[in-house]
Amino acid sequence: MGAETLGLIAGIVATFLAAVVSAFSERRTKESKTSQLDLTAPTEDLARDCRLYELRSSLQRQESIARLNSWSDSLLTFGQYIIGGLLASSFIQDSAPKQVVGILGVLVLLSSLIRQRYRPDIKAVGAKRRVALIRSFIREVEDNLYALNKGQENAPSVFSIRQRVTERLSRFDEIELIESQEDDGGDEAG
Numbered sequence: 499m500g501a502e503t504l505g506l507i508a509g510i511v512a513t514f515l516a517a518v519v520s521a522f523s524e525r526r527t528k529e530s531k532t533s534q535l536d537l538t539a540p541t542e543d544l545a546r547d548c549r550l551y552e553l554r555s556s557l558q559r560q561e562s563i564a565r566l567n568s569w570s571d572s573l574l575t576f577g578q579y580i581i582g583g584l585l586a587s588s589f590i591q592d593s594a595p596k597q598v599v600g601i602l603g604v605l606v607l608l609s610s611l612i613r614q615r616y617r618p619d620i621k622a623v624g625a626k627r628r629v630a631l632i633r634s635f636i637r638e639v640e641d642n643l644y645a646l647n648k649g650q651e652n653a654p655s656v657f658s659i660r661q662r663v664t665e666r667l668s669r670f671d672e673i674e675l676i677e678s679q680e681d682d683g684g685d686e687a688g
Contacts, residue, residue, distance in 0.1 A: 577609030
């Protein structure tokens, strides 16, 4: 196997993986964001009562979105620039068969189109921003729960903590919806 064949195979695999990761990430982003909550079961667990588990679940989801989109962007960038650079070299154009040069050109084009359409770089940045916001808010809720457990005078009530968490979770969902609409060119969700 020649170097150009190995480069071609690596490019095909990278582009295919990037497309799969982008599609998976897009599908996962559009899945239902609400957790199933059993309100009929009485609980004395403050973390559950304050929806801290929902915050942590949201954090894991955003970390997953950031990771998937970062990988996808890296693979698409590889397909676009590295394979494009190989294709631009006169060595590949002179020594590789026309079919290989054509396939490399299609790979570069596909990488470019997928990257422009799905913008995994922007989605990764947005998810990383939400991760930072959620982590910060989790620390705030944990501090409030600590104050409540220690019986501090100025500690907020469980209900007020729960209300703030509900408000923030709704705001995080709203931010994600706005960002996804911007990524889709401002189309209204139907």
